[in-house]
Amino acid sequence: xxxxxxxxxxxxxxxxxxxxxxxxxxxxxxxxxxxxxxxxxxxxxxxxxxxxxxxxxxxxxxxxxxxxxxxxxxxxxxxxxxxxxxxxxxxxxxxxxxxxxxxxxxxxxxxxxxxxxxxxxxxxxxxxxxxxxxxxxxxxxxxxxxxxxxxxxxxxxxxxxxxxxxxxxxxxxxxxxxxxxxxxxxxxxxxxxxxxxxxxxxxxxxxxxxxxxxxxxxxxxxxxxxxxxxxxxxxxxxxxxxxxxxxxxxxxxxxxxxxxxxxxxxxxxxxxxxxxxxxxxxxxxxxxxxxxxxxxxxxxxxxxxxxxxxxxxxxxxxxxxxxxxxxxxxxx
Numbered sequence: 515x516x517x518x519x520x521x522x523x524x525x526x527x528x529x530x531x532x533x534x535x536x537x538x539x540x541x542x543x544x545x546x547x548x549x550x551x552x553x554x555x556x557x558x559x560x561x562x563x564x565x566x567x568x569x570x571x572x573x574x575x576x577x578x579x580x581x582x583x584x585x586x587x588x589x590x591x592x593x594x595x596x597x598x599x600x601x602x603x604x605x606x607x608x609x610x611x612x613x614x615x616x617x618x619x620x621x622x623x624x625x626x627x628x629x630x631x632x633x634x635x636x637x638x639x640x641x642x643x644x645x646x647x648x649x650x651x652x653x654x655x656x657x658x659x660x661x662x663x664x665x666x667x668x669x670x671x672x673x674x675x676x677x678x679x680x681x682x683x684x685x686x687x688x689x690x691x692x693x694x695x696x697x698x699x700x701x702x703x704x705x706x707x708x709x710x711x712x713x714x715x716x717x718x719x720x721x722x723x724x725x726x727x728x729x730x731x732x733x734x735x736x737x738x739x740x741x742x743x744x745x746x747x748x749x750x751x752x753x754x755x756x757x758x759x760x761x762x763x764x765x766x767x768x769x770x771x772x773x774x775x776x777x778x779x780x781x782x783x784x785x786x787x788x789x790x791x792x793x794x795x796x797x798x799x800x801x802x803x804x805x806x807x808x809x810x811x812x813x814x815x816x817x818x819x820x821x822x823x824x825x826x827x828x829x830x831x832x833x834x835x836x837x838x839x840x841x842x843x844x845x846x
Contacts, residue, residue, distance in 0.1 A: 516783075516829055518811040519820060525785035526702060528813030533587045536818045537826035539594030546584055546593075546605070548612075554632065557620075560612035561633075564593050564603040572651040572680075572842050573602040574835070575637055577630065577660030579686075579815065581714050583611050587827060588657050588685070588815050595831035602647070606633045608660075610718050619726040621718065623753045624659045624691055625765025630667040634678040651680035651842035655834060657815055658788070661687030661780075662767045668778055669770025676776050681841035683779040683834050686786055686815045689771070691762040693793035699740040703787055708740055719748050768793075772801040777841040779805045781834060783812030805837075 518528055546562035553559060562584040576592050583589065584605035596603040608622035608629070622629070634654060641647040656664030661684025668675045668682050675682075688694025698707055716735060723729050730747055738744045746758035755761035771780070780800075784791040794808060817833075818825040 515807065516809040516812050516817050516833070519818065519825060521823055522818055522825065525783070525787045525811075525813045528783070528785070528811060528816040528818065529787055530813075531823075531825070532813070532816040532818040532827045535824045536587070536820075537824060538587050538590040540598065540828075541594070544590050544593040544597065551636065553618075555618055557609060557616050557618040559606055559609060559616075559629075559633070560614070561604055561606045564596055564601075566597060566600070566602075569600055569602070569646065571599070571601050572653050572839060572844055573604070573637070573641055573647065574838070575604045575606065575634065575652065575654045577654070577656040577664055578605060578608065578611065579658030579660055581611065581711055582657065582660070583607060583613075586657075588830060591827045592655065592831045592835065595828070595835050604637060610722075615718060615721045615725070617725070619722065619729055620752050621722065621749070623749050623761070623765060624662045624688070625666050625761075625767075626663050626753070627667040627670050630663050631671065631678075634667075638678045651844070652678060653681050653683075653838040653842060654679050655683045655685065655838065656687065657685045658687060661685050662689055662691065662765070665689065665767035665774065665778060665780065666765065666770060668776060669767060669773045672773055673775040675774070679776055681777040681779075681838050682774075683781065683838055684767075685781050685830065685834060686783065686789060686812075687767065687780065688789045688793075689766060689768040689780065689782075689795060690793040691766045692759070693790050694788055695740075695742050695745065695762065697790050698788050699742060704740065707788070711741065712738065712744060715744060715748075719744075768795055768799070771795055771799065771804050774801055774803045776803060777805070778803055779807060779834065779837050781807040783814070783816070784808055784810050785812065786814045788814045
């Protein structure tokens with residue numbers, strides 16, 4: 515299990531340093547090839563594929579976190595790990611996160627199981643359509659928001675999830691969304707992370723309002739100072755929820771963990787600034803398909819290693835990717 519280096523103490527530093535300074539890959543910068551997929555509702559998503567030929571090996575799909583992308587530190591770390599092992603990898607961008615605002619009067623949210631299911635189904639069909647990749651395991655990992663959405667999908671799909679994936683893993687997912695939203699809205703978290711997220715989220719919401727006048731009250735957008743206010747104004751109503759409380763309740767993955775019927779890993783550091791340890795599931799709250807990893811350290815999507823700074827972030831893909839490969843019978 516993970517242990518933080520002595521030079522990187524505490525959950526805040528273990529969160530910030532890996533994202534800002536740690537080494538992400540071995541070798542040159544990860545190269546992607548982008549495809550734009552038309553969605554069933556007339557919108558689009560951009561999917562970045564690791565730029566290497568397909569092969570008869572497991573294929574990994576990574577769902578990024580809030581305001582993330584294929585260039586997030588964790589996405590590049592997983593891509594570097596996959597490249598070194600000759601694995602295929604794809605990073606679908608949630609709507610509005612690929613550098614271009616999407617068209618529809620919606621964005622993305624923590625419980626978007628329909629989007630997750632559609633993307634996984636299309637990837638599964640794509641793999642099976644090519645002789646070089648037909649029948650190979652599809653392994654899915656979701657980070658933070660993407661991890662909650664992935665496990666929520668697996669819980670709702672039950673046994674049907676195995677038609678698309680061989681195993682799933684979540685990394686630092688706020689499986690109790692209300693607890694996570696409350697934690698990020700106080701103290702240091704509010705001053706640093708909340709401001710960081712709202713800067714881009716409010717800009718995207720304003721662009722969405724310009725696309726679809728009257729979609730929400732712009733005065734409430736300007737007044738929003740935390741994620742709860744933003745989600746109540748924008749995320750919840752645009753995606754069919756009655757309000758923020760309804761959204762957090764219906765989109766949280768934690769209540770559905772007993773219903774998962776494919777191998778699933780939930781990794782959460784106990785010192786994650788975004789995800790209170792008291793909100794994490796215990797062994798008696800999950801089904802037999804779910805494995806819980808809850809190390810004492812790691813921060814939020816941190817898990818840096820190395821004897822000296824700047825360190826690197828190879829532990830996360832090595833550990834989580836290795837677990838996924840083991841479920842597919844391919845070894846770490």
